[in-house]
Amino acid sequence: MQKHEALIILDLLKTDDSLQESELVPNVEGNTIAISGKVSIEGHKIKILLVLDPDFPRSLPYIFLQNGSEYEDLPHVLKENMVCYQTTEGIILDEKQPAEIIRWAIQKAVIVLADGKKGANWGDYADEFEVYWGYVSSSSIINLVNTTAKSHEVKLFKNGQKSYLAQSVGDVARYLHLDIDKVRQKFPIEERSAIFVLPVGTVIRPPRFDQPFWLVDELKRVIQPALDTLSVKQYKQYIKLNNSMSGTMVFALPRPSGGFSLFGVSYVSPEGNHPFSERGNSAKIQPIKVLREEASYILPRGGSKTAHSSKRVLLVGSGAVGGYVAHELVRAGVMNLTVVDSDKMSLENTFRHVLGNAYQGRPKASSMRDELNRKFPYADIVAIDTSIEQAVNDGLVRFSTFDLVISALGKPTTEIWLNEQAVKYAKVPILFGWVEPLGIGGHALLAQPGIKGCFKCLYSSIDPEDAMANRAAFAGKNQWFGKSLSGCGQLHTPYGSLDASRTANLMTQLALDSLTGKETKGMLLSWKGDSAEFLKQKYVLSERFKTSEEQLYHTRYLFASSACPICGRLPNI
Numbered sequence: 100m101q102k103h104e105a106l107i108i109l110d111l112l113k114t115d116d117s118l119q120e121s122e123l124v125p126n127v128e129g130n131t132i133a134i135s136g137k138v139s140i141e142g143h144k145i146k147i148l149l150v151l152d153p154d155f156p157r158s159l160p161y162i163f164l165q166n167g168s169e170y171e172d173l174p175h176v177l178k179e180n181m182v183c184y185q186t187t188e189g190i191i192l193d194e195k196q197p198a199e200i201i202r203w204a205i206q207k208a209v210i211v212l213a214d215g216k217k218g219a220n221w222g223d224y225a226d227e228f229e230v231y232w233g234y235v236s237s238s239s240i241i242n243l244v245n246t247t248a249k250s251h252e253v254k255l256f257k258n259g260q261k262s263y264l265a266q267s268v269g270d271v272a273r274y275l276h277l278d279i280d281k282v283r284q285k286f287p288i289e290e291r292s293a294i295f296v297l298p299v300g301t302v303i304r305p306p307r308f309d310q311p312f313w314l315v316d317e318l319k320r321v322i323q324p325a326l327d328t329l330s331v332k333q334y335k336q337y338i339k340l341n342n343s344m345s346g347t348m349v350f351a352l353p354r355p356s357g358g359f360s361l362f363g364v365s366y367v368s369p370e371g372n373h374p375f376s377e378r379g380n381s382a383k384i385q386p387i388k389v390l391r392e393e394a395s396y397i398l399p400r401g402g403s404k405t406a407h408s409s410k411r412v413l414l415v416g417s418g419a420v421g422g423y424v425a426h427e428l429v430r431a432g433v434m435n436l437t438v439v440d441s442d443k444m445s446l447e448n449t450f451r452h453v454l455g456n457a458y459q460g461r462p463k464a465s466s467m468r469d470e471l472n473r474k475f476p477y478a479d480i481v482a483i484d485t486s487i488e489q490a491v492n493d494g495l496v497r498f499s500t501f502d503l504v505i506s507a508l509g510k511p512t513t514e515i516w517l518n519e520q521a522v523k524y525a526k527v528p529i530l531f532g533w534v535e536p537l538g539i540g541g542h543a544l545l546a547q548p549g550i551k552g553c554f555k556c557l558y559s560s561i562d563p564e565d566a567m568a569n570r571a572a573f574a575g576k577n578q579w580f581g582k583s584l585s586g587c588g589q590l591h592t593p594y595g596s597l598d599a600s601r602t603a604n605l606m607t608q609l610a611l612d613s614l615t616g617k618e619t620k621g622m623l624l625s626w627k628g629d630s631a632e633f634l635k636q637k638y639v640l641s642e643r644f645k646t647s648e649e650q651l652y653h654t655r656y657l658f659a660s661s662a663c664p665i666c667g668r669l670p671n672i
């Protein structure tokens with residue numbers, strides 16, 4: 100914004116008294132504009148500073164209080180006395196009316212400050228506590244402990260640079276995808292620590308960044324409600340076990356909006372007395388920022404009561420489709436995944452495989468494991484670099500130990516066998532996904548044990564002539580699409596990455612619906628693409644392709660065949 104534009108805004112602001120005695124602040128660097136003035140808060144006039152970024156009026160103005168203002172020690176007054184009154188996210192600003200934007204911002208800020216003065220929004224301190232704590236902390240620890248409603252002891256594993264707060268060394272190992280021995284090597288120091296949980300509704304005024312940090316007495320007074328929840332015996336026991344020259348404590352402050360804010364305190368006590376013990380008052384305490392990496396905080400819960408993270412999924416095939424499915428499952432919070440594939444990453448895969456060129460020549464399954472481990476903490480991926488038949492023969496895979504089996508093999512013969520193993524013998528749901536050639540579509544089929552409708556149904560026509568054709572197919576019968584890229588043998592159905600990812604999206608949604616119990620029946624979902632290229636190459640579409648997408652969706656439960664040898668004799672539900 101130019102200075103002359105700012106002067107126009109200033110004139111507009113003078114037409115009412117939302118910003119009194121307003122004037123441009125001279126000599127502000129860059130293209131930033133600063134305007135000072137006074138606002139009325141419940142009869143008091145207080146001085147504020149408005150700062151307009153170069154992209155104003157497409158951004159909101161920053162509002163600052165003067166240093167030493169009687170309003171500075173209130174909720175939503177952040178570092179440098181900036182008033183946090185609204186986030187830009189999701190609001191649309193009318194850039195034709197810059198003065199109106201400023202008036203609106205001032206109005207919001209005045210409400211925040213007035214509420215603060217009355218104590219009406221002090222509960223908000225708990226929501227923003229970690230922000231304030233970050234201002235005063237010069238060091239941090241990484242928390243891996245899921246906060247519960249009760250105070251409990253935990254451990255700190257650390258070296259000179261990093262500290263992990265965890266229930267056990269195994270938790271650190273899982274988080275870092277390392278062996279326990281390796282964790283012990285890298286983080287040789289193990290200390291006792293504890294998380295003290297404050298009662299719901301506790302209000303704590305955070306320490307100010309421009310003042311010396313709390314003394315032991317102040318800390319104790321502030322977190323006393325947490326200590327009060329311990330029995331005398333528990334408290335004495337804790338002090339006795341934790342009398343040492345130094346240590347760390349973490350406090351959990353329940354937030355009005357749900358969950359907790361966490362803040363840490365480290366102490367040094369030359370005589371070895373815990374700061375909360377009778378002679379611990381001389382201990383020196385320091386604030387520590389708690390970095391939230393615990394599973395309950397960072398893992399998506401997918402809107403379900405039972406977290407996906409405890410469910411076990413077997414993924415057979417980690418090619419183009421399987422690669423996307425694996426990624427989306429983990430992103431959705433499915434943490435226990437076994438990937439089986441006997442293939443290696445080859446050049447032909449480069450542009451349609453989620454791993455691209457990075458794992459050339461390496462087995463697909465273990466490449467997928469390494470990639471998922473690299474990207475996602477807590478992911479517990481088992482890779483088996485053999486065929487599924489081999490893995491079963493070797494005793495590495497038992498279908499009944501999984502909550503869901505997923506096949507992205509694209510090999511119907513093997514998949515018919517998998518279907519029988521899962522729904523008939525192991526009694527476990529199984530999900531299939533496959534892609535049609537040349538972008539005409541893709542499918543996801545979920546089969547549930549004991550319920551009519553399975554993968555074999557698609558190959559169970561009453562007419563023996565059709566027995567080998569997939570009844571869900573969009574391509575007409577008896578056509579071959581295998582495209583040879585390397586002479587003999589290596590055949591690839593011609594489809595692109597987008598087709599694979601669309602199919603994988605359908606599959607992942609069905610997988611999650613099955614894991615959460617939202618979907619208890621079998622289902623066939625299909626997406627339809629553009630058939631222009633397919634027809635141009637003189638291929639023939641199936642009758643099913645001519646069905647509208649609405650109709651396909653409408654009939655998603657109706658794919659069972661009474662001629663199916665696997666599920667045909669099951670009763671209709």
Ligand SMILES: [Zn+2]
Nearest residue numbers: 175183184227
């Ligand atoms: Zn705020």
Ligand SMILES: [Zn+2]
Nearest residue numbers: 553556663666
């Ligand atoms: Zn069937």
